[in-house]
Amino acid sequence: MDSILLGFTTLMDPGVLGFMLIGIVAGLIVGSIPGLNDNIAFAIFIPLSFSLSPTYALALMVGLYCATAVGGAIPAIMVKVPGTASAILTAVDGHAMARNGRAGQALGIAISSSVFGGFLSGLVLLFFAPPMAAFALRFGYVENFSLGILGMASVIGLLGGSVVKGLISAVFGLLVATIGFSQQSGYPRFTYGLDNLYEGVPFVPLLVGLFGITAVLELTEELVHDRRKGIKTADMPRITDSLLPSWSMMKRLMPTWLQCSAIGNIIGIIPGAGMLMAIYMGYERSSRRYKRLYEGKPGEVEWGKGAPEGIAAPESANNAVVASSMVPLLSLGIPGNSVSALFIGALMIQGMVPGPLLFMDHPDIAWMIIVGFLAANIVMGPIAFLLVRSISGLVFLLPKHVLVPTIALLCLTGAYSDENSVFSIVIALISGTVGYAFRKLDIPHAPLILALVLGRTIEDNLSNTLSISGGDWMIFIDPVGHPISVALMVGAVLFMVGPMISGARKRLQARRQQTEMELQNS
Amino acid sequence: MCKTVFGKGIVAALLGVALVSSPVFAADYPSKDVRIIVPFKPGGGVDTTSRILAEYGNKHMKNAKLVVENRAGGGGIVGQTFAAKAKPNGYTVLAMTSSVVTNPVLKETEYKISDFRPVALYNMDPEVIVVGAASPFKTIADLVKDAKVSPLSVTVAGIATSHHMAGLALEDSAGLKFTYVPTKGFGGQLQAVMGGHVQVALFPLGEIKKHADAGSVRILAVAADKRMAILPDVPTWQESGLNIKRWTTFRGWAVPKGTPDAAVAYLSDLLGKVSVDEGYIKQMTDYGYPIAYEDAKGFAEVVSDYADLTDKVIKKHGLKGK
Structure with a gap:
């Protein structure tokens, strides 16, 4: 308790608090600009933090890390262009809801879900960090492979229409993920002599292209189409309704919030699992729940057409990953994901190394970071509401033919700044075009993105496991040595079989009804 | 005409610049x-x-x-x-x-x-041999004894890196046997050795010193030519009979x-x-x-x-x- 108080007093320094506020506002803005994300913001900021006092620098980073995921939801809802990768799924239901004239409600749900997920994650970091870190440490190569399989299996539940198209998308993603040097041999594969591909296709420009450039191309198509037909282009949705979600809405979203925050927290704690996996898993779970409870009821829309749960699920899951990804970093010194790895950079520049020693050498800073995550999430809500009301409202009033090129330019700038290289711009353009082609062919993006994220993880962990086990595959289902792996594998099988069974049941029901009808008729 | 004179002028100017700039280095x-x-x-x-x-x-x-x-x-x-x-x-x-x-x-x-x-x-940054805090290997001698009998799993930050080559050099000069488990970067290595998913890790000292100070891992031997002031109790590879003076x-x-x-x-x-x-x-x-x-x-x-x-x-x- 004393230590928490110490963190709190450090945080209450007006300078520290001020920098955290700057971080939150900057994070919301950076997040809401398509093409810029927390990775890029951190990379730009870390060199600057060299001359800042450690408490100021870290408070700013905490604010930035918490707020970018929220910012990402704003353009996702208003223009269907996710500001960050974390808002990829928010764009689906969020934008649909905004087009139905409920932009304010959509934004309100996104912000409140984020705050809920983030706050819960902050609590986990504050109170359960040591046991959770011990749990995280149990994830070795075997467990991480099984987790990757579970993540890929969750895709099955997201395939609405054609299974074949979903498979095409997933396989394409897995193939792209093989580009770059093989971890097992150290040799480059499919790089065609391009040094920039040596570490794999650069991920940030790839994602920026896939969600940013693709969306720009779609918007352009709409503009061109309207101009040709001489139709006046429909305006972007505006915020006309109330931002604050009602009590009954909050009560209704509570189960989704809890479920997705739990998923986000667990995934966040496991080093290397990543935010996107949490979002997809939460989204998949919530889609099932929604279809069971609400779809088809009066006043309820189809899933994907503006369901409140479709916004609440990804937004609570992504913010739940934020603070929990700091659990292994702060208690063990092991980075949980790429952004928390950047915290190591920021700490190192200040002469500190995360891990148990940080709590002994610099308890004020260690505890300030932890308390900071809670505080940032509390402050973030009102600031986000204010920002959406004032600035964002104005930005999206820009006519489409101004907004679309601006977004394109920002995306390319973001891609460039990842490695300061023109090569990244090329990657963003290519992946944007591919993403657009997928849309036109009605091939879903979700399997592609998950495969891109998980392909490497699965491959590397598989080869490492097999080289340790001496080629024994049974190690993945060894209940004594690797119980977590067994549980994950069972989960993966259920994820895969579940939709098949329910599909078969539906078909069976339909057939039965048909035969009954025929019997009645005859 | 005017054009060619102008063109010649440019060529001359470029040559001049080249002549001036290359041999004479600005004082x-x-x-x-x-x-x-x-x-x-x-x-x-x-x-x-x-x-x-x-x-x-x-x-x-x-x-x-x-x-x-x-x-x-x-x-x-x-x-x-x-x-x-x-x-x-x-x-x-x-x-x-x-x-x-x-x-x-x-x-x-x-x-x-x-x-x-x-x-x-x-x-x-000398290479160090590291084990997790819970490892049965208390000294480098324990490790050498086992590594001569059957291969130990060792995590290195990438195949064909200096760290992987250090392991190969140890196999050659000291007769140890290793199975290499590569990771991308040092964070993944730390997770593997602390969680007991591998038996040994090869690290550059600078990346692991603080974690050893915290007691999460143990440094068994360092590849410096003499004992280091910051690690007085850790033997060198040469002292440990590994026949590598410095890596x-x-x-x-x-x-x-x-x-x-x-x-x-x-x-x-x-x-x-x-x-x-x-x-x-x-x-x-x-x-x-x-x-x-x-x-x-x-x-x-x-x-x-x-x-x-x-x-x-x-x-x-x-x-x-x-």
Whole structure:
């Protein structure tokens, strides 16, 4: 308790608090600009933090890390262009809801879900960090492979229409993920002599292209189409309704919030699992729940057409990953994901190394970071509401033919700044075009993105496991040595079989009804 | 007519510039900022040490400053190639690491090691053998005994890196047996060795010292030529009967081939001045980077020693990718 108080007093320094506020506002803005994300913001900021006092620098980073995921939801809802990768799924239901004239409600749900997920994650970091870190440490190569399989299996539940198209998308993603040097041999594969591909296709420009450039191309198509037909282009949705979600809405979203925050927290704690996996898993779970409870009821829309749960699920899951990804970093010194790895950079520049020693050498800073995550999430809500009301409202009033090129330019700038290289711009353009082609062919993006994220993880962990086990595959289902792996594998099988069974049941029901009808008729 | 005269004028002017600029090196060097190319993203060991150097180096510079520029990609190759192809005028410096020596041998790089001129070395990071806190190996002797009988799983930060080659060198010189488990970067290694998913890890000292201080891992032996002041109880590899005198990665400065002697001498002296600055020594030590200094000549020797050592391992184990 004393230590928490110490963190709190450090945080209450007006300078520290001020920098955290700057971080939150900057994070919301950076997040809401398509093409810029927390990775890029951190990379730009870390060199600057060299001359800042450690408490100021870290408070700013905490604010930035918490707020970018929220910012990402704003353009996702208003223009269907996710500001960050974390808002990829928010764009689906969020934008649909905004087009139905409920932009304010959509934004309100996104912000409140984020705050809920983030706050819960902050609590986990504050109170359960040591046991959770011990749990995280149990994830070795075997467990991480099984987790990757579970993540890929969750895709099955997201395939609405054609299974074949979903498979095409997933396989394409897995193939792209093989580009770059093989971890097992150290040799480059499919790089065609391009040094920039040596570490794999650069991920940030790839994602920026896939969600940013693709969306720009779609918007352009709409503009061109309207101009040709001489139709006046429909305006972007505006915020006309109330931002604050009602009590009954909050009560209704509570189960989704809890479920997705739990998923986000667990995934966040496991080093290397990543935010996107949490979002997809939460989204998949919530889609099932929604279809069971609400779809088809009066006043309820189809899933994907503006369901409140479709916004609440990804937004609570992504913010739940934020603070929990700091659990292994702060208690063990092991980075949980790429952004928390950047915290190591920021700490190192200040002469500190995360891990148990940080709590002994610099308890004020260690505890300030932890308390900071809670505080940032509390402050973030009102600031986000204010920002959406004032600035964002104005930005999206820009006519489409101004907004679309601006977004394109920002995306390319973001891609460039990842490695300061023109090569990244090329990657963003290519992946944007591919993403657009997928849309036109009605091939879903979700399997592609998950495969891109998980392909490497699965491959590397598989080869490492097999080289340790001496080629024994049974190690993945060894209940004594690797119980977590067994549980994950069972989960993966259920994820895969579940939709098949329910599909078969539906078909069976339909057939039965048909035969009954025929019997009645005859 | 007028055009051709004008054209000739341009040619003459260009020639003039070329004549003036190439042999005669400006006496007022450095008259503009010197950029240090860090071929990695901000926040890593190379980036951090480069920024510390720039901070203290700038105290000794009057008309210009040292500026760190990150050019990441390709595991360092993109930035290294960029520096190799930069104008050799003394205003582009590469933050050089041991991978500059091995990359051209292992991968298809556009530069050769001879495209660089070593300027000075500022940090040597000896390789250490590490086990988790709960490991049954209490001393290096315990580990050697087991590793001679059956292969131990050892995590290294990537295949064909200096760390992987250190393991191969141990197999050759001490008869140990290892199964290599590569990870991307040091974080994954830490997770594996702390969680007991592998038996051993090979780390550069700077990356693991703080975790050993915290008691999460144990350092069993260090590949330095004598016991280190910061690790008085840890035996060297030579003392432990591993028959390797020294295995260290290094960090220093290099400039593109053809950079004038005067610039190399200036930069080498600058690093020399910084290396005795008390503030610099304290900051580097606090961060866990062992301080070293070698001038251009000494650094060139370190580089060629390292090339010999790694060449042997690369040839013997067929690591060459081409």
